[in-house]
Amino acid sequence: MQGDGNPLSAPAMTFGPLGRVLLLASKVMAIAGGLVFVALVVMSIVSITGRKLFSAPVPGDVELLQICAAVASSTFFAYCHLVGGDVKVDFFTQNLRPAVVQWLDAVGSMLVGVFGALLAWRTAAATVTLRLSGEETMILGLPQWWGPLLMVPGFALLALAGFYMMTRHMGAALVAGEVRATSSDGGQA
16 A cells, blocks of 8 residues: 555555455445445436336336445445545644654544444344334335345444554554654664
């Protein structure tokens, strides 16, 4: 992975074996989500064209759009976090020592991990509730619980990515602190 020249920046971090597996899994999941969005665009074009020209839209197009867009959206978060694609406001941290920035990034990644775990847990709980209620979509009669069920893996992967990046940022913070301590005492450890 290429970074911005700063050996402690998130994109320049090297991933260990677990990180490479997480990165691969998140890439595959993000690509799958992208393909779902492409399929939704094609379906929408076919449905709109069919509705306008032949008065024959794709049956249940709105239902499919709602379910599939939610599922596809949940697939991108982990990859975004692993490659440092999160939105950061570094106005207040741009002049801080690298070790401090890494500790702040570690806290942010921990919060991402906790948030991902909470989303996975509550979405799984919603899946169980919807499964037990037996609710179905109006037009196609699809079980309502399919959508939330398919969102759980994306949120679980987000949790893993957040906790993994937390450990990477903590390691980088420790290295940055050691580099600063070594340089401030004239190279003596």
